[in-house]
Amino acid sequence: MGIADDLMLLVEVIEAGSISAASRKTGIPKSRLSRRIEDLENNLGAHLLKRGPRNISVTEIGLTISKHGLKIRDELQAAKILAQDRHERPSGRLLVSCPIVLTELFLAEFATTFAVHYPDVQLTLDVSKGLFTPDMNHYDIAIQPSQEGLPDSDIVCQKLALAPYVLVAAPTLVDPRNKKLVLSDIENIDAVGWGADGYSSRWKLYGIEGEAELDVRLRFSTNSLKVVHTAALQGLGLARLPIRLCKRDLEAGRLFLPLPDWTPRSVSIYAIYPSRRALTRAGRVFVSELLRYIDDRSEKSVPMVTTQD
Structure with a gap:
């Protein structure tokens, strides 16, 4: 000894x-x-x-x-x-948490396919509602979006993707036929607040000219990006949405980009797990194949974005 x-x-x-x-x-x-x-x-x-x-x-x-x-x-x-x-196939229990919209956008398809390919893994996908910070004492892996990064030293982070967001509005809110708008044209416009930033009415935007802040009037607020999306379509206000969530609406003209040169901050998507505990074989295969799955979708020009819902 x-x-x-x-x-x-x-x-x-x-x-x-x-x-x-x-x-x-x-x-x-x-x-x-x-x-x-x-x-x-x-x-x-x-x-x-x-x-x-x-x-x-x-x-x-x-x-x-x-x-x-x-x-x-x-x-x-x-x-x-x-x-x-070297000798074992992935097996055992694997408990994964993920926000609901992110699950609907891509993780449900990946997780079910993973379960088919690895029948010895007892996979549980815990889908959370609203804003959610998982208790990593209860999960093996959490899929977690973040704008600021995840500095906690007790957490291991594997970055999966960068999710670009856009500033959108319905044609009933702002006429898209108007001249090209500038920030001052929509100062104090009706907007949809989001719980991820504490329902702030001052939004930070990024463009080729640098950073800017836009003051808005929150007419409606929610902690769900799915509801933000619905509210934007109803013309309740200017909204910040991930491209993937509103891509078809932009193509169909149900939403448009009133300030195409300005965007909200992108969101990084992480797979996280406690540094105190080594991932099992099943957990490591899950993360590595999820990363490959996302890369394949990106190569096919499908925007790999998600939400904090």
Whole structure:
């Protein structure tokens, strides 16, 4: 036994909350486990745990050192899974979360096809409604859109696609036959608010001239992009929509681009999972094939975009 093994045992003790609980979890006798932690403290020359009559607490240096043990454990688990990949087909449970509109746009087709190709995987697709930040303690993978990126260090992100958005209006709101409009022409125009930005009435737009802000009058608001789409078609106001959601309406003239030189910020689509937990074989195959699926659709000139619905 070496320091690396004892570091992983330190993690087990801290996570379990006591040496007794860690002993039950690992199957290592309590006296031997206690002695291993003491040996680790002696080797490192630092007190890692404060022992009480019923439980333990971790010292500041103990918490810092335990992070190294956590990394060793995660790397060992990842190595075991990698070795298993050479011989095993994807199998086991896989729980994936995804917003509803994104599911309808492309994930439903991909997920059902994946389930057909890998019958040993018990895939559950949890479709969320409205704005949703998944609790990654309950999911193996979450498909998550974001405008700002996902900086959480406890999350691993695989970027899947960039979703361009457009500024649209119904012909009943703004006559498309008018002269080319500029930002000042539609200042304080009726608009459809969206929960993703806190129903803000000041919209940031991007164009060849740089960035600009447009003040609008929110006549109707919702946290669902499907409802934003419906409201735009009804002429309730200017709206920001992903191209894929309104592409056919633009082609048919039910919606148009009043300011074609200005667009809202694009949204990045991520597959995310906790860094604390290595993805199973099924999870890694799911993400890699989903990325390939999206790339294939992009090559066929199908806009791969989604929403935060």
